[in-house]
Amino acid sequence: MLRVSSLFLLPVIFAVGLAQAAEPNIPVYGNWQGEFTSPEWQNRTIRAQIVGESWDSYRAVLYVGAKEGEEQRVEVKGKTQKNVTHFEGQVDLGADLGGVFTVSGHVTKGDFKGALKGEGGYGIFELKRVELKSPTLGMKPPEGAIVLLNDSSELSREQKRDIFHTNFHISPRWDVMEDGSIQMVGSSVITKQEFGDAQIHIEFRTPYMPNERGQARGNSGVYVQGRYEIQVLDSFADKPADNLCGGIYQIATPLVEACLPPLEWQTYDITFYTPRFDADGKKIKNAEITIVHNGKTIHDTLSLPRATPGGVSTREALTGPFLLQDHGDYPRFRNFWVKPLN
Structure with a gap:
């Protein structure tokens, strides 16, 4: 199920159903938003953008940061098998966020669940696929246009x-x-x-x-x-x-x-x-x-x-x-x- 979100820091008008033309039955690519559920990671944020690199291979760009702080951009690869897309890889979030972590997660039925594990801690995350909309989508022409x-x-x-x-x-x-x-x-x-x-x-x-x-x-x-x-x-x-x-x-x-x-x-x-x-x-x-x-x-x-x-x-x-x-x-x-x- 989709939920309303924002386009980065901008408001959106509303969320709509996922596009289904020429794409997998359960889209993996797109915007994913959610949070860390581990109590000790509640002061951190996470979102993802997943890009299709073939019909069953993907690249997940993760944005992890401290709340109100700058996000770190890292990437991991994923592949779909039996309707589940598995992601795994090693990322470096920088010294301020704990250094190097191993990312492991999976996408299925609109949910992206996983964890970051390293010397800097263990953070469990849960994300949902969201469809974001431009605030000017459908803008009516002004007088004189x-x-x-x-x-x-x-x-x-x-x-x-x-x-x-x-x-x-x-x-x-x-x-x-x-x-x-x-x-x-x-x-x-x-x-x-x-x-x-x-x-x-x-x-x-x-x-x-x-x-x-x-x-x-x-x-x-x-x-x-x-x-x-x-x-x-x-x-x-x-x-x-x-x-x-x-x-x-x-x-x-x-x-x-x-x-x-x-x-x-x-x-x-x-x-x-x-x-x-x-x-x-x-x-x-x-x-x-x-x-x-x-x-x-x-x-x-x-x-x-x-x-x-x-x-x-x-x-x-x-x-x-x-x-x-x-x-x-x-x-x-x-x-x-x-x-x-x-």
């Missing part, structure tokens, strides 16, 4: 299809899915309209591809103005990088980790200001962007010195379209709206 993708349950699929076709240059292979989202199908899509300074909201979901690694796990990108790529990728539990989810390709690494697992909807809330030019067309100020990923600020008033590769042009301009990048994978997008600021 232009809706590019609309997944409202109040609209028919045909109405959603009309909105998509009206706003994007698309190939015949593209269509709106039953849930109102669109899925990458062999080509990028570009908006017909161009935009300048803007407030932007878009939701995306990466596929579950446990046999793939790195850039092959649900790769795509949101190109603001068709020139500045914000990476879309299954980077759940990975340390931030410019070529992973939320990164500005070849320019900036996210300030914090904010990714959710594959098959769970995520949000980008973006404030963008175009570069400025003088009367002769010379750039006098860089483009500027702030990005909030699942409620966490990952780029704060970031100056963009140049366009990123792979977009409509590397030449900067006052206006440009939005491009959703095809990279041979199958991420989905929905609830995409833009409010011009000037």
